[in-house]
Every structure is written in C-alpha cells, then in structure tokens.
Amino acid sequence: MTTIPLPGSPVRGSRSGAPVMALLDLLGRRWAMGVLWTLCEGGPATFRVLQERCETISPAVLNSRLKELREAKLVERTAQGYAATKLGEQLYGHLEPLGAWAKIWGKSVKSSTTARKK
Template sequence: MSTTCSSGAHDKHDVYAAQCPCRDVLDLLANKWAALAIGALEGGPLRFGELQRRLQGISPKVLTQTLRRLEEHGFLHREVYPAVPLHVEYSLTDLGRSVAVPLSALRTWVETNLDQLGV
C-alpha cells in the first residue's frame, strides 16, 4: 500500500493513499453536519442562530467546530460586522459553491431513495 499522496506517473493526489491530505477533506465533506451546513448556505449568507435553527439537532459546540473546519479548508467565509451585539454571517466561497453541487445531488439521492434503504 502506498503511503504517499502521489499516484505515480502524473503526481496527482490519490485519496486511497494512506497519507494523502485528500482524506482529511473527504472526511470533512462526508460529515453529515458539514454537508448540511453547506446545503443550508446555498441560499445565501446566514447567521449562526439561523444555521442552528436550519440544522435541527446540531449543538452549538458541534456547529461551531463544523463552521471552523469548513472555513479553515476554504469552503466558507466568515464576515464579522461591527455592531452591538456582534453580527457574524457565514457564506459559501467559490470553492464552497463548487462542492455544494455534488453534495446537493447526494442529499437529493438520499431523500429520493430512503424508502428503498430500509431505514
């Protein structure tokens, strides 16, 4: 098993390689809360409380961690507005909008096929 990120001939990233950073990104995007947060932001910027209400069942701690990870990887932009109380909005970056497309297809597939999955 390869331990590098290169698949060899063309120096492309290889998500199957044990040490490839691709796995960290895949892990993030495969997380249900990250996929749902990206989906919620497809309609435009939202504040923390709006996101929490949209993502029913997420705790403030997990939402904070998810938003931070998405921001660190470049999927989200966090805009702080100087107001009292502090006003913070989250929006998708170009990268976030590009990954929203396949994640939307996956969410739609799950909703469409749930009855066949025996869940």
Template sequence: MAALDLFGRRWALRILWELRDQTLGFRPLQQRCDGMSSSVLQQRLTELQETLLVERDAQDGYRLTPLGKGACDELRGLHRWSERWAAELDRAAPDGPDAKP
C-alpha cells in the same frame, strides 16, 4: 485536513447543505441544523472556513465560497439520488403504496 475527513465529521455536510442557497447567521444556522450545540457548530464552521468552503460576510453571516458551492453542486446529485432511493424503499415496503391488500 483532507476534504473527505472533514465531510465525515458530524454536521459538516449538513452545514454546507443549509448554506447552499443563502447566507445565514450563527443562530439561524444552528436552528436549521436541528439545534446542534453551539460548540460543535462553531468548531465545524471554523474547520469549514480553514478549508476554504465557508466564509463570513461583513454582517457576521456565513456563506459558501466558490469551492463550497462546488461541493454543494455535488451534494445536490446525491440528494436527488437519495430521493429516488427513498421512493424505491417506500414502494418495496410491505405496507407501501404498491402493497397488496
């Protein structure tokens, strides 16, 4: 499976993002992903493990591999950009911070 195909699947990037700074067990990861169904989470975790982006540790937690950490490094740049974009949208909104009374 090509990385972009996997990244385009629902929840895949969110799972990587939630694992960016810590190892998480299945239930805590599911909670951080707004309670996605356990079957979808299991499917995505399997795909992420097969593509060497995520691995399980000895305590049954999930963590990023070095390749997964590299993907998250790229996501951090996209996250910073999205924050700037959201701020710009807020400033441009008719009732945003720069709105004239």
C-alpha cells in the same frame, strides 16, 4: 483540539494525504455536509440563524464545523454572516444531486423495509 483535515497532510483513514481522503475525513464529521448544505440552500446566515436552520445542532459542534469549513476555504464570513465560498458552492454543486437521488433511494429502501422495528 482536533486536527482539521486538509489535503496534503495525512488524515484519519489514510497515511497518504490524498486530497479525496482529506475531503472524506472533513465531510465525514457530523454535520459537516449538513452545514454546507444548509448554507447553500438558504443563503448566508448568522451563527444563531444557522443554528436554528440546522434544527438540532449544538453551538459547540456548529462552531467546530464552521472553523473547519473556514479553514478548508469552503465557508467564510461576510457582512451577511457565514456564507459558502465559491469553492464551497462548487462542492455543493456535487453534493446537491444527492437530494434527488436520495428520494429514489428512499423508495428502494422503503419497499424492502416496510414495517421494521427498533
């Protein structure tokens, strides 16, 4: 079993346990941000629906991420299924601008990477 990164306890990448390091560890796991993003964008969803929305996530990973996000108080179970908590929405508020920024980034990258292989 994996340890769930929580602020205060030492995490991968930092012996200090600085909150931001715990956060980066938590979010730096495959699908962590994607799941939160999807939940916030599309609203509460059951496990199965969430899985479909994420298109390619496997149930095992979805389950792991949900456990972690719930323990981190970013996601909770409601009558409607899984949903972002207030804290989760707050975090999403910080992440959401990345959507717009990514488009700008996309242009910069593409203009310098036209016709690349592999």
